[in-house]
Amino acid sequence: RVRLRLPSNAHSFQFEELAKYIDSHEEEYVEILRDWVAVESVSTDVQKRPDVERMMEMTAEKLKNMQGKVELVDVGQQELPDGTTIPLPKVVTAQFGSDSSKRTVCIYGHVDVQPASKEDGWATEPYNLTDLNGNLYGRGASDNKAPVLAWIHTVEAYQKLGIELPVNVKFIIEGMEETGSDGLEAMVKVQKDSFFADVDYIVISDCGWLSRRPALTYGTRGNCYFHAAVEGPKEDLHSGVHGGTVIEPMTDLIGILNTMISPSGQILIPGICEAVSPMTEKERATYESIEFDMEDYRQNIGVERLMHSNKVELLAHRWRQPTVSIHGIEGAFSDPGSKTVIPARVIAKFSIRQVPDMDPKEVEKQVKEHLEAAFAKRGTPNKLKVTMVLGAKPWLADPQHLLYEAGKAAVKTVFNVEPDLVREGGTIPIARTFQEVVDKPIIMLPIGGFDDGLHSQNEKMSRYNYIEGTKLFAAYLHEVSQMKD
């Protein structure tokens, strides 16, 4: 499966040996991924906090067993909506090597996951890693447990073969990424001059390829996540007994949600689209050159028609345009079957992806003003409260940087192709923080497949991407050591 070539600029680099080692440990890598997926480390659900804590401990344990210098860093408390606080999961840091003559690469990853349950429509048990036709199905398999393990296995492979690490490797692994990396930003600020003092580059592998071709990622969207609560009667009411006597909170909520997006998907909140930086001609040219099969994508997600009919527009709306998604409504009847209730308090959850030059603070103001005006216009006696629970900025890097050249070389070594240079529609909140606080170049080096189903039912990581991805990381460490800057 692996195409063996000598890396472009290496003399003594023992890639073949590393690749063989990685291939021969595939089943061991799958088994540890199974152990990790089995932990329901859902960070958005405080009930699952003990699982997240356990996941952090397992991660630290693994790194300690490899003789890393490991710490479980206390990053403080999380404030819950009811005003109480609970401890945030600890952040795991680790260090392998401190040779000042070498560059130091810091690998970021996370081991918390999005919620999942069989009832959502999974074909398999989401926390029981299931191997089907070379795909490993399970919540968190691709986002982000296998990539974190691939990095760990990379260091382990060097160690086990007695090959000296070409760079110092640091890890920073968190357990709150899916809620917006609570506590991590403060921790990065605090450790700016300690843990991060000798870090030269930051590598993040928390995204996926665009197609079957490997990719390097130079931008992510941010995200502003809102809760809009409409409150009416003091308790739920029988819709027969009381229907017709009250303005129902659901009617109001649906009315104001409907003012945000046009039927064709345009954002109708004033100021949002105006803030987006225009596409340059150079950017358009880059987009045009990207390998992306619209029909393949359409079939993969299974819609009858995409929102945009040409590739550049579609990719632009995935990567460099904002979107509003309404995720659901809390407090109303959401089970199968029927219930004749007037819900008393309903909370819509929606989010707006952020791109340059949007500013979450501005977006918060725009959304609140827009929804409050729409609500006021209805003349309802109910009450509206809009809260922005997360405001993560977008991140954008320079794809001309040497880090990306190193990425291209590593991709060439392992896959013998040129990678796509892409952006990512999703949000990795900490990327922007690294950029602003640590102020060192960042690359996103994904190994996830384009069809991994992140945050969705039937999330998976293919054995191919997991194993070849580990080789890619092994090659990348070497390439970084060889950069001529």
Added chain:
Amino acid sequence: RVRLRLPSNAHSFQFEELAKYIDSHEEEYVEILRDWVAVESVSTDVQKRPDVERMMEMTAEKLKNMQGKVELVDVGQQELPDGTTIPLPKVVTAQFGSDSSKRTVCIYGHVDVQPASKEDGWATEPYNLTDLNGNLYGRGASDNKAPVLAWIHTVEAYQKLGIELPVNVKFIIEGMEETGSDGLEAMVKVQKDSFFADVDYIVISDCGWLSRRPALTYGTRGNCYFHAAVEGPKEDLHSGVHGGTVIEPMTDLIGILNTMISPSGQILIPGICEAVSPMTEKERATYESIEFDMEDYRQNIGVERLMHSNKVELLAHRWRQPTVSIHGIEGAFSDPGSKTVIPARVIAKFSIRQVPDMDPKEVEKQVKEHLEAAFAKRGTPNKLKVTMVLGAKPWLADPQHLLYEAGKAAVKTVFNVEPDLVREGGTIPIARTFQEVVDKPIIMLPIGGFDDGLHSQNEKMSRYNYIEGTKLFAAYLHEVSQMKD
């Protein structure tokens, strides 16, 4: 607590003895209600079907212990949305007395309940009957377990005191009322000339008073319950990775739901309001005479302002006007916290209360046409499917009938006041079936309080209504035997 008077037209009626017996058995009545409430007989959730079955058996057992002629009637299968079938809960029938010189009264009730869980905001465990300040809190306490028990205890009190029942009493107790009385209509048709052959009158006690004054009910609204499903991608999508490339099903669903109701609560579906029979002057006069404190009602349900500011309009919209209530959305994210998902398939649940002269078949057509047109106008690639899962007609009786005179007399005996003559906004699907198939006069004789919280959090039955209600039923059986028709 009980005001003792000799019933208006009785010579030998031993009401005082019955009332004393009932008072002295209050704690026993509360204990059996506790046992019944403990059974989670939720008929809308097929997972709870064994609990409903158990509830039917407990009901039959109780009636058998009183030497009733009891049957557990098989009423066939329920077809589930996935096409499979499960057995419907058996219907319990019972008979006490078959003296052809006496009238025969058939008591209808149900022992299934609406869903409930502590997380919905109950102050107490919903299936653990909790006694607070004379109120018995628990799911199904008022709807409809205590009223069913009150009728059973009425017969038992006559028996235990050795007082001859003044009428033959039949019971028909079902376990699917909350889903629309599946199977019961067919059963009533089948037993029209057997079980129902000697029935003279039907009494239903499945509603509540309008205020602290007892009420007799002469009408109920029907209900058409709809599921509107919008389907887009084949699975849920990550809203970052894919947001901006697809028209989201939630956006479409919210768009079409918003076309059904105006901000002030008017129904915008063509044909619905046009079908409503106009209010007569006589009707208006009746409404004006009803004791109903708007401010008390407003405070009780806890809204800042009611939908209508005068009593007649408000009562008319509760009882003789249709309403649309949107109950919730299945398939979207409905938990606390945040999830960044594009739900692939979302199903809105809403219902339209039915009044004369609406016809559920017509309403089904009107709703489908309206939503399909609104959906088509959006030009979305997603798919819409609207299903009417329940179509229950309204019921209206003649409040001048002797049954209501008997009711007034019984209320006078127990409470020494005139009852309100009211209609009910809720739906008792079987009332219309009894009217059409059995074709015998029906009365609704409620004992529930106006603030019992049916279908809501913190449902309760007060000890006062439970015990005085039992006395009311005891008096009513006598009054029916004395009717001069």
